[in-house]
Amino acid sequence: MAIPIIDSHIHLFPEAEISSHCWYTPENSSLNGRRSVEEFRVQTGSPPQLAGFVFIEADRKNDDSKDWTFPLQEIDWVRRIATGQPRPNEGHTAEDAKLCVGIIPWAPVVLGADQLERYLVKAEETAGPAWEKVKGFRYLLQDKPNGTALDEKFIEGLKLLGKRGYVFDLGVDQHRRGRIQLEEAVDMIDRAHDGVEEEEKVVFILNHLCKPDLSIISQTDPAFIAWRTAMFTLSKCKKTYMKLSGLFSELPDKLKTQSAEDIFSAILPWLAVTLAAFGPSRIMFGSDWPVCTPGTGDDAWKKWHNIVEMVCDLAGLGPDDQERLWSGTAKEAYKLD
Template sequence: MASKTIPIVDSHIHLFPADELDNLAWCKPGNPLAKQHSLEEYRAAAHAGAGPDSPPLRGFVFLETDRKNGGDGTDWSGPLMEIDWLRRIAEGRPRPGQGHAAADAALCLGVVPWAPVHLGPARLAEYLAEAERAAGPAAWRLVKGFRYLLQDKPDGSMLRDELIEGLRLLGRKGFVFDLGIDQHRRGRIQLEEAVEMIDRAHEGVLEGEKCVFVLTRPPHTLDHMCKPDVTIINTADPAFIAWRSAVFTLGKCDHVYMKLSGLFCEMSDAMRARPADEIFMAIQPWLAVVLAAFGPHRIMFGSDWPVCTLDMPRGDGDGDGDGAASPWVKWRDVVRRMCDLASLSEEDQAMIWGGTAARAYGLEID
């Protein structure tokens, strides 16, 4: 299989050090992710049980981890603390115990921090200036876009004028906006609002100023591929039809990309425990829609590590020495199965494994 030799760019991961856990809005006692998830652990997960013929990991794109922001997005100390931590990774200045080394800087290809896009262009511009100062030249060069989670916001939030104008500002500055929505739990209204939001953000905008959207998921709830309910067994179900219609509509916009990630946590426990080949067959209808709507040059592989490890069966965790494939490797094998069954060319596979991420985010890859 050609995909075994194509380097992988993981378009969606999260990292956070133990000494900043209290800065994470979702991190409560008992949460299984409430511990350090380091670059060292990520590297181990990406290689656990992978085998000698596995494709090399070229690097990753880091997504913000929902740092505390005052609830209304006006307290920027938490998000700026995250940017300062990423600066240490980018500059190769690790602190003892945080699980990364100076050489790991080469793996960090792109960074997508939080931004208060909902506050409108004036306040957003203030934040961007603060973020650039916090990042310093090395890390700011890696900032390719921003995310403000919308999947948990009230209906109508995506259509507010302030947010639309904030998106236009990002577009003028050449940044990506990572859009996280939740069709599974919020219903078709989130899909409909996303379509209208993108149309309004692009309306009357010059081609070179359009904001690039990457449909993704948040770190604490799961909405990759617009977060469909993959437990549906009948594709005539209204929820599947609504999701399919919205995906094809979104796919008509050249500036919209889709991440193949995050579906483990949308599966039943029984499905999640199956081998990669069986998981692929179960979710093949959703993967087929995304491939048809976007094509291989606008979809990208993403692991959503460490969220992909949640509720995984025993022995299929982080690949911590038991020889079992990690969820990272298992999801990679699902995507590889899709590429094989679709008989994708080596060029098309290269786009899914890294080329699309490089194009969407403007990554500097050798």
């Protein structure tokens, strides 16, 4: 029997709201336009084992967390998907509601507990019946000033999420920001858990292997060593999980068009470290669709799926461990029904 797949990391957005994203420019044609369940189905091929996906916020504009208009608009958009109430030409149907098994919206964690509480109230009002699918929140740190993750209010916000039973999706970027992002991630987790009862410690779900630099040739490169050290350090906390996702965006351009086998060979050192550090019980499959497609092509989802299958084969994972990687870990970490 085929092992069910939960894609733990996809982004969706309607064409009418494209300009509300921080990354949008009229010239950025690679991601402009509608990206909804219909396009996702086409590019995955809708394999019968695809059991669902987790929607991850797509970086809506928020004026340094002061304006919640567009993040709440995004919640309203995904509510229509999760509850099977599409508007004309949005690219999803009532039947697609069952595919949306989890929602991770944006939240102003950086503002501290009081403001975060206010936001959660507004977010729940906006989500309506889809609120039961909200499993946690994300506030991207990859483009924020150094020290943001260690600010007292940020730590306060993380502790509130843990107390409320929500996870935090952690997006940092070693490739473009250097080892300081990894070091701050380690320190942030320690501070967020300090003095907190075990059952109220926030769960961290690390995105995209923390975005390592895949152009590195030698494993003795200081950047690779710093990344490898951080992976093992982060994995020591049992409240952390890792998404096997997002690596296509970090590939050198010339490698993006290569076969799945060639890409697998090129990124094997990073895959091996991740598996050794976290093990299949704390690794989950994610595609990062549609961000995985620029330069890689419309077969990006299928190509990444093939690469993850190669990981399973090389590691000699048995049925139980494969089930964890493809869906079980996501179910546990996100508390999916």
